[in-house]
Amino acid sequence: MDFILQFKCLTLEDKYLFETYISKHNILSYEYTFPSLYLWRKLCNIKYAILDDALIINKQEEFKGPFFMQPLGYKKEKLNSIIKKLMEIRKEYPSKYLFGDVNEEFINDIREYTDFNICSIKDIDDSEYIYSTKELIDLSGKRFHAKKNHYNKFVKNYNYEIKEINTPKIKGDCMELLKRWHSVKEEVDKELVMETDAINDVLCKLDILKLKTIAVYASPKTVDNINDNAAVNNEAEECKNTNNKIVAFSIGEKYASDTMANILVEKADINYDGIYAFINREFLTRYFSETQFVNRQEDTGSEGLRKAKQSYNPIRMEEKYLLNLK
Numbered sequence: 237m238d239f240i241l242q243f244k245c246l247t248l249e250d251k252y253l254f255e256t257y258i259s260k261h262n263i264l265s266y267e268y269t270f271p272s273l274y275l276w277r278k279l280c281n282i283k284y285a286i287l288d289d290a291l292i293i294n295k296q297e298e299f300k301g302p303f304f305m306q307p308l309g310y311k312k313e314k315l316n317s318i319i320k321k322l323m324e325i326r327k328e329y330p331s332k333y334l335f336g337d338v339n340e341e342f343i344n345d346i347r348e349y350t351d352f353n354i355c356s357i358k359d360i361d362d363s364e365y366i367y368s369t370k371e372l373i374d375l376s377g378k379r380f381h382a383k384k385n386h387y388n389k390f391v392k393n394y395n396y397e398i399k400e401i402n403t404p405k406i407k408g409d410c411m412e413l414l415k416r417w418h419s420v421k422e423e424v425d426k427e428l429v430m431e432t433d434a435i436n437d438v439l440c441k442l443d444i445l446k447l448k449t450i451a452v453y454a455s456p457k458t459v460d461n462i463n464d465n466a467a468v469n470n471e472a473e474e475c476k477n478t479n480n481k482i483v484a485f486s487i488g489e490k491y492a493s494d495t496m497a498n499i500l501v502e503k504a505d506i507n508y509d510g511i512y513a514f515i516n517r518e519f520l521t522r523y524f525s526e527t528q529f530v531n532r533q534e535d536t537g538s539e540g541l542r543k544a545k546q547s548y549n550p551i552r553m554e555e556k557y558l559l560n561l562k
Contacts, residue, residue: 241285241287241292241321241325242285243283243284243285243292243294244283244284244285245277245282245283246273246274246277246282246283246284248274248441248444250270250284251270251274251444251445253291254270254273254284254291255270256309257290257291257308257309258270258308260308260309261308261309262341262492263306263339263492264339264366264492264496264531264554265337265339265364265531265554265556266364266491266498266500266531266533267305267337267556268305268308268337269489269491269498270445271438271445271446271447271489271498271500272498272500273293274438274445275434275435275438275500275501276434278430278433278434279426279427279430279431279434280295280296280297281294281295281296281302282294282295283295287307287318287321287322288310288311288314288317288318288321289309289310289311289314290307290308290309290310290311290314290318291307291308291309292304292307292318292322293305293308295336295337297336298427300332300333300336300558301331301332301333302329302331303331303332303333303334303335303336303337303558304322304326304334304335304336305335305336305337305338306335306337306338306339306342312345312348312349313349315345315346315349315350316349316350316351316352319346319350319352319561322334323561332558333357333558333559333560334559334560334561335557335558335559335560335561336359336556336557336558336559337359337362337556338556338557338558338559339554339555339556339557340555340557343356343557343559346559346561352561352562353561353562354559354560354561355559355560355561355562356557356558356559357557357558357559358555358556358557359555359556359557359558360537361534361535361536361537362534362536362556363534363553363554363555363556364531364532364533364534364553364554364556365531365532365533365534365535365545365546365548365550365553365554366529366530366531366532366550366551366552366553366554367529367530367532367548367549367550367551368528368529368530368551369497369520369524369525369527369528369529369530370528371549371551372516372517372520372530372548373517373520373521373525375387375517379549380549382547383513383517383547383548384513385510386509386510386512386513386514387510387513387514387517388510389509389510390454390508390509390510390511390513390514391510391514392457393456393457393509393510394454394455394456394457394508395454395455395456395457395479395480396452396453396454396480396514397452397453397454397480398450398451398452398453398518398522399450399451399452399453400449400450400451401439401442401449401450401451401485401487402442402449406451406482407439407440409451409453409481409482409485410435410439410451410482410485410503411432411435411436411439412482413482413483413484413485413503413505414431414432414435414503415432416505417503417504417505418432420506435487435501438487438500438501439487442487445489446489447487447488447489447500448487448488448489448490448519448523448524449485449486449487449488450485450486450515450518450519450522450523451482451484451485452482452483452484452485452504452511452514452515452518453480453481453482453483454480454481454483454508454511455479455480455481483504483505483508483511484502484503484504484505484508484511484512484514484515485501485502485503485504485515486499486501486502486503486515486516486519487499487500487501487502488500488501488519488523488524490524490527494526494527495527495528495529496527496528496529496530496531497520497523497524497527497529497530497531498530498531498533499519499530499531499532499533502515502516512544516548529551531554532545532548532550
């Protein structure tokens, strides 16, 4: 190899640099937002370097191994040179794929501006679910009848209080809920363990990362309260009850020129009927109503996740590809 490219570990101080490069592209995958990259930097061993004035991100995923994400800020006339150099680097560290998390626009640029033969694989389990923000807020029509019922069931049966995650106490409550959430899992794998550290870290840097947050505290209503229509319908009261405990929290961001909402983290106690429908709608209503679309990320091939994400009626899938070149 005729040159050496030094890769650096991603840190919070790299936020401005990354956002400068990200802004040069219209990439709709949440994988390319800085908060997403920062959140999973340890799990995916994310590193970066600058090559021919382009930002090169190297990451690693289970079952895929290490690969390069699509370069950011590349000049099309330099794309051939960039890819040749990345192929040289990869010879030193053999892997299954040269590129991952790439979109069709990048593939088309390779076809037009280079002489490489492309072997592309649609990463189906990594396709992202895109929804209409308005639809998820309104929950109108037959398609959302079940979700509207779940939402109304939560409002009817529980006293609740909605808070922003902005104090050490609320952040601690979120971590306690995460611990409860993990405790019902049959197996706590490496990803879940690292998720705890990642979420705890992000909760300490919400302002720097410009993230939006919501925490829901709730307790069951008494029979008298349930029969009290004023208590049920008056959302302004939100039934502040000292017996409330945290039952859900979510962290999100706006991206793609504020047209998209990205739900980075969403955790809830399923013992509270309707809680997922409730926090999903409330979070969007309070912080993302001006966006057009919501990205609720991929299902990773999990049948349970796939069923849950499909139940919210996505309007399309943001597809991603794995590439090898010759």
